[in-house]
Amino acid sequence: MDIVAIIQSSILTPLILFFILGIVATRIKSDLKIPDAISEFLPIYLLAVIGLHGGLEMRKMGFDNMIVPILVAVGLSVAMTLNHYQILRRLGKFNIFDSYAIAAAYGSVGATSFSVGLSFLKTQNQPSEGFMAVILAVLEPVSLILCVFLVNMSITKNQKSKHYETKQILTDVKQVPSDDSIAVEIGEVRDEASMKQVLQNTMAGKAIVILLGSIIIGYVIGEGGFQSIKLGFEDMFFPALVIFLIEMGIITGQKLEDVKKAGKFLIIFSVAVPTFNGIVGVVVSTYIGLSIGGSVLLGLLFASASFIAAPSVLRTAIRKANPGLYITSALGITFPFNMIVLLPAMFIFSTVLHDAGTLDLSRYFVDGLK
Amino acid sequence: MDIVAIIQSSILTPLILFFILGIVATRIKSDLKIPDAISEFLPIYLLAVIGLHGGLEMRKMGFDNMIVPILVAVGLSVAMTLNHYQILRRLGKFNIFDSYAIAAAYGSVGATSFSVGLSFLKTQNQPSEGFMAVILAVLEPVSLILCVFLVNMSITKNQKSKHYETKQILTDVKQVPSDDSIAVEIGEVRDEASMKQVLQNTMAGKAIVILLGSIIIGYVIGEGGFQSIKLGFEDMFFPALVIFLIEMGIITGQKLEDVKKAGKFLIIFSVAVPTFNGIVGVVVSTYIGLSIGGSVLLGLLFASASFIAAPSVLRTAIRKANPGLYITSALGITFPFNMIVLLPAMFIFSTVLHDAGTLDLSRYFVDGLK
Amino acid sequence: MDIVAIIQSSILTPLILFFILGIVATRIKSDLKIPDAISEFLPIYLLAVIGLHGGLEMRKMGFDNMIVPILVAVGLSVAMTLNHYQILRRLGKFNIFDSYAIAAAYGSVGATSFSVGLSFLKTQNQPSEGFMAVILAVLEPVSLILCVFLVNMSITKNQKSKHYETKQILTDVKQVPSDDSIAVEIGEVRDEASMKQVLQNTMAGKAIVILLGSIIIGYVIGEGGFQSIKLGFEDMFFPALVIFLIEMGIITGQKLEDVKKAGKFLIIFSVAVPTFNGIVGVVVSTYIGLSIGGSVLLGLLFASASFIAAPSVLRTAIRKANPGLYITSALGITFPFNMIVLLPAMFIFSTVLHDAGTLDLSRYFVDGLK
Amino acid sequence: MKLYAIKLLTIVCEAPAQKNIIEILEKNNVSGYTFYEVRGNGSKGIRGQGLQNEKNIKLEAILQEEKLYRILEEIARTIFSDYAIVTYVNDIGVIRMEKFS
Amino acid sequence: MKLYAIKLLTIVCEAPAQKNIIEILEKNNVSGYTFYEVRGNGSKGIRGQGLQNEKNIKLEAILQEEKLYRILEEIARTIFSDYAIVTYVNDIGVIRMEKFS
Amino acid sequence: MKLYAIKLLTIVCEAPAQKNIIEILEKNNVSGYTFYEVRGNGSKGIRGQGLQNEKNIKLEAILQEEKLYRILEEIARTIFSDYAIVTYVNDIGVIRMEKFS
Ligand SMILES: Nc1ncnc2c1ncn2[C@@H]1O[C@H](COP(=O)(O)O)[C@@H](O)[C@H]1O
Ligand SMILES: Nc1ncnc2c1ncn2[C@@H]1O[C@H](COP(=O)(O)O)[C@@H](O)[C@H]1O
Ligand SMILES: Nc1ncnc2c1ncn2[C@@H]1O[C@H](COP(=O)(O)O)[C@@H](O)[C@H]1O
Ligand code: NA
Numbered sequence A, B, C: 001m002d003i004v005a006i007i008q009s010s011i012l013t014p015l016i017l018f019f020i021l022g023i024v025a026t027r028i029k030s031d032l033k034i035p036d037a038i039s040e041f042l043p044i045y046l047l048a049v050i051g052l053h054g055g056l057e058m059r060k061m062g063f064d065n066m067i068v069p070i071l072v073a074v075g076l077s078v079a080m081t082l083n084h085y086q087i088l089r090r091l092g093k094f095n096i097f098d099s100y101a102i103a104a105a106y107g108s109v110g111a112t113s114f115s116v117g118l119s120f121l122k123t124q125n126q127p128s129e130g131f132m133a134v135i136l137a138v139l140e141p142v143s144l145i146l147c148v149f150l151v152n153m154s155i156t157k158n159q160k161s162k163h164y165e166t167k168q169i170l171t172d173v174k175q176v177p178s179d180d181s182i183a184v185e186i187g188e189v190r191d192e193a194s195m196k197q198v199l200q201n202t203m204a205g206k207a208i209v210i211l212l213g214s215i216i217i218g219y220v221i222g223e224g225g226f227q228s229i230k231l232g233f234e235d236m237f238f239p240a241l242v243i244f245l246i247e248m249g250i251i252t253g254q255k256l257e258d259v260k261k262a263g264k265f266l267i268i269f270s271v272a273v274p275t276f277n278g279i280v281g282v283v284v285s286t287y288i289g290l291s292i293g294g295s296v297l298l299g300l301l302f303a304s305a306s307f308i309a310a311p312s313v314l315r316t317a318i319r320k321a322n323p324g325l326y327i328t329s330a331l332g333i334t335f336p337f338n339m340i341v342l343l344p345a346m347f348i349f350s351t352v353l354h355d356a357g358t359l360d361l362s363r364y365f366v367d368g369l370k
Numbered sequence D, E, F: 001m002k003l004y005a006i007k008l009l010t011i012v013c014e015a016p017a018q019k020n021i022i023e024i025l026e027k028n029n030v031s032g033y034t035f036y037e038v039r040g041n042g043s044k045g046i047r048g049q050g051l052q053n054e055k056n057i058k059l060e061a062i063l064q065e066e067k068l069y070r071i072l073e074e075i076a077r078t079i080f081s082d083y084a085i086v087t088y089v090n091d092i093g094v095i096r097m098e099k100f101s
């Protein structure tokens, strides 16, 4: 294994380069733009492809050995989410709303990152377990629901026990708009969207519906039924992902301006926490027997923060949280960091963990000395 | 021929399953949605593919033997449309506007159904006559124009002969909005859009223009010229149809709520009439010498009701008709029924009619006994 | 080489025929329409493909021999632009604003024409130099910037030297709207958008950004990296171009109505000048050693007028010019003329110039006599 | 800068009625109009989700009071009974009165 | 043709707040509303460029003055503090008063 | 709940003029604005069918009367002669006056 080649083959790809082109375009104030209809359609398409292939693989492999990985993934996801919250609330001094919202975004997973991970593994000719698509679907809602539940618990508790303390929670909120002439009485704060509502919104969110639906369809139709749509739902995946990454680059370019506003703590968080989660993910995945590719994908899921599906739930579920914080850090910092730095690093790490012999370190150093 | 396999291969297809996914998504109140721009583009694309292939086939086969089928199809279409009207008006007690509008929608043909039919035949490795695309183009306007003409005739006659009778026609209209403070005087009812207008709108409707245009272009360029665009205009057909069926599923899901409002009579009509028309279509097609596949396609055209092209003409051409009735029944009942039940049934029927020997009934029963 | 076959294979192509279908659809008042999102996306996609292939070619061929062609192209482009201006101002009696704006549109280049040219060459199995994509990117802004600069110079000069003469320039403007109750004082005419603004808008225009970006990306990833997206970014090029040409046909159809208003002089200009520029382009390209295909492409670039990128800059950069003039002539006359007449003519001409022997004139005449 | 009083007529209706309304406006020599796609809910139910035909259009025309009543009357008489539609009128001020005569 | 005076309430807000606002309208038995996607700029910055969630929605409802104040009060109390939002009221004239009761 | 009187300035213009108008608004410290794509017909013909450049934009800004006339004057002086454009002014009521100062 040639580390230089890996890094090269992970960064100098159409995906990453077009993503960077999108960023550059925004920074030089270009009017380059992927029309909304296209960029709203692409995630649906990408998830359909991911789902179909997951379903096809599961039909081949069976789902006997997917129970353990799923349970482990859910457990880790919950632990990480709670850990995020503690870090943000204790060390970062964020208010409870922002702390839970950011914790949820980083606890949830990104389908775009997953897509780039699949593409990366394909370039490296590394297979991965088909049920990773199921884990993607399962992990998405877990930490969202957890955090929304905890926020509601915390409000209710405060409202009941001591009336003046809840008041403090509110003044605690850093981003309460100051331009409102109408005082918001704490007693009237609506209880942050009822849990039922949130469960409904999360589970019926388009990402989960199309992903789970496609997994089932893939499983039912099998390779035979898949043939007639293979061209569109397999071969066009990377081209479509390229287009989507142009748009993501454009939006990232817009968010970069807000990164400073996010503050030093959140910037460090956006790099350190994914790295930690990613490493833990790879180690645990290797331990429970996932392949090199599967471990990279699961590590990437833990490392990734959701910037499409989660924010759209969080904005109403934890409405007192500042969306600028979780979107900016997830899309503006963590996503590019994961794609460019962490993904190849985790792949090298996973390869080493699985079989140290494959990593040709000597060649690397010899090459370096030339 | 294995009936179980046929049914399975007609229902457990990506097309049908993604259609059902769309319905399910709407029913569980998901925000899944194909952006408008995509779902407006797809029918144009699908018709272009259908047309090009029709043209290519006709170049190979010549159009000597397409005259009889076209004339027969037009004749049958007229007869069926008049039959629909009688059923709706006499048995269903609908007013003349609704009767003619529903008759026209069911007399017209659906390009989406046709597409699914083509896909089905491909799965069954059954060829069909290239000129079916021409029949699709010809049949679309026939019953529309007929019904609009008859509605106008009927109004004019009534207006002229007896003034008070026309009044009855109007009060006859079930859905006249009751919230209008301005009385609509019968004498002022605009003559239901002049026939010239309707002819223009129908013949220059985008579906017919793109379909006929593509047939001609396919004919002119031949296989040689087609090669350079084959990937886009042949291999992407089924993937594109899948996407379109997700959206159709979503809309069907929305319409399902209105099905009850359509009334029991219309629900029965929406299943019985397509079945009857489909059977007649298969029998007549077989009789005039069409292939197994061609007979299925023509049967499917007769069985199908238009829910895109026809309604967009009918809403202005017979504006006193309630669009809720013809759209809900065509899309909410007939379309899924045709795709899931009638299409495989007609294929079995057509195979039997063409050559009873191919239907391996014994194997079916033996399988059934196990 | 068979001239009849060339003409046939250049006109009876899906591209041209679907373009014509678009025109016909508009003329018969059809509601055929490619949704905006699609027709805004397609040029971005087409430029990405052109750029990627240019980059891939340059990686293979190196860019040693691209310096001379680029310099020659820029020089020719400047000369032609100035020539356009003189013709329009002196012979055509257009005001300076219209003269410079039309001169710029015809001095700039059309990516759609370039795409059709590539497609034509592919049908004729003629390769072309990869750096033509770079020339496309370089030529686009040159004459725009030149003309805007000259307009600003001319205004400033007039404003400074003689105050009453500038007034004449203004009254000179044919299309000053007459329905304004507020007199536009010459002293207050904003200086036609500062040059810096214009440079920014032009160089960061989406066409240039995506084109140059894709050239660089193509160069960096090479054939190896390109494989994973080849299906989308090579094989889908012609199908996508077909869709785009339907929409261009529809818009051309709308513009045809305005052609009369453009006046006889501009109509002649829109045919004669491209022909002249095209011939000059082919001759010079052949002289500096470009291939048959490369000479056709460069000729086509000189012959083409920009109707998407240039107008979007010109509308604000030379805002006193009537956009109806340059868009109508570029899209309504020059584009169809170039595609249908000039492109095959230039190909024949280029073939003759490069090697008279390949043109089987005898066969042509013998065929003609039959 | 003086503002002249004039009327703004707004119509929200189902897409298929757009053509008829523009005809009425043009027949009455309205100098111009603006329109765009909207979604909505009213007595005829939720509109604008899926099919083309079920979209709503919002049309706005600035016009003199004289024309206003003629146009309103014609719209009410020929469109109200058959289509989903709402109309309303606004008092506005414009600079260039002559643009809307 | 007589025009009856009534109120037009307009709300421009971030897309995620749309659901809440429609709930408030429906709770107060508003007879209908019209809405569409817009872009904008205000105290919460530029909105509507990229992500779905950052779009703005403009909602318009014709309603009687009685309902107006109740609705405004509820929107102000439950939405103002958490979302990007602007609301304003217009005097308009309609033909069919009974449509908006 | 009291409504404060303020002005709503609406501008419908061709897309390429949008940038200039937003510049004028921002130069005059308008607190915000809303805009969206529309189609239309007027003295410069039908607009909004095909090419990007031929689209129309509708811009709305809530502002104090003082700013209104300055802005109108500047738009009239620098934009009217070169672009397809219509502007009009509406009297509206808002709750949070301080948002628009
Ligand atoms: N009270 C209302 N306020 C604003 N818009 C309305 C109102 N009622 C109806 N509309 C709009 O007008 C369209 C047609 O209304 P209707 O005829 O009542 O179904 C609806 O789809 C809405 O877009
Ligand atoms: N002065 C204003 N005039 C018109 N629209 C405004 C104004 N201020 C804000 N808006 C709109 O309301 C949205 C939310 O405003 P804000 O809460 O101030 O960020 C903005 O994105 C604009 O679309
Ligand atoms: N009388 C009018 N009522 C409403 N909108 C108008 C009117 N006149 C013009 N417009 C709009 O303003 C744009 C520019 O108008 P004009 O400068 O007259 O071409 C048109 O394309 C319409 O969208
Ligand atoms: Na994560």
Ligand code: NA
Pocket: B105, B106, B107, B108, B109, B110, B301, B302, B303, B304, B305, B306
């Ligand atoms: Na039928």
Ligand code: NA
Pocket: C105, C106, C107, C108, C109, C110, C301, C302, C303, C304, C305, C306
């Ligand atoms: Na040129």
